[in-house]
Amino acid sequence: MSVVVAYTVIYACCFLFGACMFSFLNVLVYRLQRGIPYWKGRSICPSCNHTLRAFDLIPVVGWFLLRGKCRYCGAKISFRYVSVESLGGCLSCLCYWKYGFTVSAAFTFAFLFLLTLVSGVDWDTMEIPNGFVLGVAAIGITGWAAGMEPDLGSRLIGTVCVSVPMLLLTIMIEDAFGGGDIKLMAASGLMLGWKLTLFAVLAAILTGGTYGIWLLATEKKEKKEHFAFGPFLGVGMVAAVFIGEPVLKWYFGLLVI
Numbered sequence: 001m002s003v004v005v006a007y008t009v010i011y012a013c014c015f016l017f018g019a020c021m022f023s024f025l026n027v028l029v030y031r032l033q034r035g036i037p038y039w040k041g042r043s044i045c046p047s048c049n050h051t052l053r054a055f056d057l058i059p060v061v062g063w064f065l066l067r068g069k070c071r072y073c074g075a076k077i078s079f080r081y082v083s084v085e086s087l088g089g090c091l092s093c094l095c096y097w098k099y100g101f102t103v104s105a106a107f108t109f110a111f112l113f114l115l116t117l118v119s120g121v122d123w124d125t126m127e128i129p130n131g132f133v134l135g136v137a138a139i140g141i142t143g144w145a146a147g148m149e150p151d152l153g154s155r156l157i158g159t160v161c162v163s164v165p166m167l168l169l170t171i172m173i174e175d176a177f178g179g180g181d182i183k184l185m186a187a188s189g190l191m192l193g194w195k196l197t198l199f200a201v202l203a204a205i206l207t208g209g210t211y212g213i214w215l216l217a218t219e220k221k222e223k224k225e226h227f228a229f230g231p232f233l234g235v236g237m238v239a240a241v242f243i244g245e246p247v248l249k250w251y252f253g254l255l256v257i
């Protein structure tokens, strides 16, 4: 019984930590696009400019307590904020589940944090800033230096195994991929190694393709129009981090038999 209680407390703390970090991520996504320094001042309601108090900013729970509305002016608060916070909580729990309290868990969480930041900005602006890409690459290199799997060879192959074919495709077919997507895949390869990078891009094409077909089927977008692919690369990489290895093992196991 006490073990159950202990794990419940640990996972609750992990969730709270992740939700708080991703609550800050929401602030970053909002402020970076508007050129507001992210370290400056307190959070305000974008509708009525009222300064929000600590009580209004409790991750996840706060949104439900306020029923998704600003306490001061009643303006709707997007469900996106609470979903991103919940995602952060879940990813933090998954990092603990996979790695425990280790350096690998910290690096993986930092990687997922940056990926979500990239996805949020890409979704809104269709752009992936170079600074974020460099951040992802830096996490990959320091993760390797700290002794994380995979080895350097796999990481270096990971840098080119997806980004170079994407680049070639983009040279042949104009606008096949955005420059930001290609750079992001090169940087992520340094974190994931080549096997998981391949897994990530396959998962991204599968989810992004499904979304694209849905957009066309519901006539929300014309064939020629683009949608941000970065978020799908992010989804692919999250899948790669947590289920990539067992899925690959299972798949190649099938081939051997």
Ligand SMILES: [Zn+2]
Pocket (backbone or CB within 6 Å): 045, 046, 047, 048, 049, 050, 070, 071, 072, 073, 074, 075
């Ligand atoms: Zn307000």
